[in-house]
Amino acid sequence: MPQHVPSSLRPAVPRSARPHPALPPQPRRIAFLARRDLANPAAGGSELLVDQLADGLTRQGHQVTLLCGGPAAYRDYRVVSAGGDLGHYLRARSAFTRQVGDCDLLVEVCNGMPYLAPLWHRGPTLCLVNHVHTELWSMRFPGPLAPAARLGRRLEHWSLSAAQRGNLLVAVSPSTAQALRDLGVDPERIRVVHNGVAEPGPLADRSDEPLFLAMGRLVEYKRVDLLLRLWERVRPVTGGQLVIVGDGPERDRLERMAGPGVRFTGHVSEAEKHRLLCSAWLLLHPSAVEGWGLVITEAAARGTPAIGFDVPGVRDSVEDGVTGLLARGESSFAAAWCTLALSAERRRAFGKAAAERAAHYRWANTVRQFGAVAAEAVAAHEPRPAKRPRCAR
Structure with a gap:
């Protein structure tokens, strides 16, 4: 019968000979299933995120495929x-x-309409969620189309809470993570991976005259129409120009609403985008909801503070009273707009803090964090047992 040897008398095991915990398997072949490629005219922040992830993973040696709808362009x-x-x-x-x-x-x-991939794909599946579209369905399908809105909302909620059961879900912000928890998703299955931002390069000059910028796809939930109404109240106080960058189905209606001092640019080049973000006094972001206000971080990297509403996504990318201001209503939005426009000292302080905060969000960090979650998803996957053939009677 073996004798017990006190631990103090056991020979020491060299550190190099001790077993190391097994590293999670690294997925080499990764497929993204998304609605659009970045080349699509309707592409936005979600498509930029997927492109940055796919490109970054490719550079690390992964074999990446994006399966999408609509037009697509050549990529690495x-x-x-x-x-x-x-x-x-x-x-x-x-x-x-x-x-x-x-x-x-x-x-x-999963950007509203789901693919229900876990129901037909047997391998490891990871769900990437920018934001839950709960309130947006009724904005997209108003009035007589309300039944379609209810159907879409139920399908999205079921896909995230039930169809993805057992899989990990990546949320791009704490607000999105909270929305998933509100649907009943187990918090243990949620991982937060923030959007990044590219290095801005040499900064251009700030405009001498008041220049206010709104940038994004012109769709209902971005609420640029609200911004145009508020401009009529703000313009007599601040003067200057309101520049709206982007395109979308709402553009014609918005241009008809626009009063003096408003300029629509449509799509702009990256160089022009950079110049406008640098020269603007403020970025105005009246969106009803976001996953993560990517353009807010892009502006912050140029030292441009932002004003938005205290809504999911925007409250994650704007630190209220530090890198910009969050409004609780239309009147407080207009008041914040006037206050910062008239105070160069506060704009400079907010812009400096915004640039310092944006420095913590870089695409390289986003790719690294996502890669870790991808490895975790593969390691946690439990293959479904194959169906046993029926015995002939």
Whole structure:
């Protein structure tokens, strides 16, 4: 019978000979399933995030494929179009089987309408969520289209809380993570990976005259119409110009609403975008909800403070009273706009703090954090047992 040897008398094991904890397997072949490629005219922050992740993972040696709908452009990673903007949802499964095949990890980008990938994909699946569209369904489908809004909302909520059960979900902000918890998603399955921002490069000069900037896709929930109404109250106090960058289905209506001092630019080049973000006195972001206000961080990297509403996503990217101001209503938005426009000292202080905060958010960090979650998703995957053949009677 072996004798017990006190630990103090046991020979020491060299550190190099001690077993190391097993590292999670690294997925080499990663497929993203998303609605749009960055080349799509309707592309926005979600598409930029996916592009940065796919490009960064490719540079690390992963084999990355993006399966999307609508137009697509050549990238350093593989991009496959599965059909039209909406029709590709119905063809996603067959297109994945034909054009992607096996992969180590499938990343479903759930941006309102789900693909329900866990119901047909047997391998590891990770769900990437920018924001939950709860209130946006009724904005997109108002009045007589309310039944479509209710159906879309229920399908989205069920897909996130039930269809993804057992998988990890990546939220781009604490607000998105909270929205997922409110749907009943187990907090243990939620990981927060913030958006990043590119190094801004040499800064351009700030405008001598008041210049206020709004930037983003011109759709309902961005609420640029509200901004135009407030401009009529602010302009007599501040003077200057309101520049609206971007395009979208709301542009014609918004241009008809616009009064004096408003300029619409449509899409601009990266160089012009950089120049405007540098020269603006303030970035104005009246959106009803965001996942993470990416353009707010882009402006902050140029030392430009922002004003927005205290809503999900925006409250994550604006530190109220430090890097900008958050309004609780239309009147307080207008008041904040006037206050900062008339105080160069506060704008400089907010801009300096915004640039310091933005320095912590870089795409390299986003890719690194996402890669760690991807490895965790693969390690945690439990293969579903194959169906046993029925015995002949």
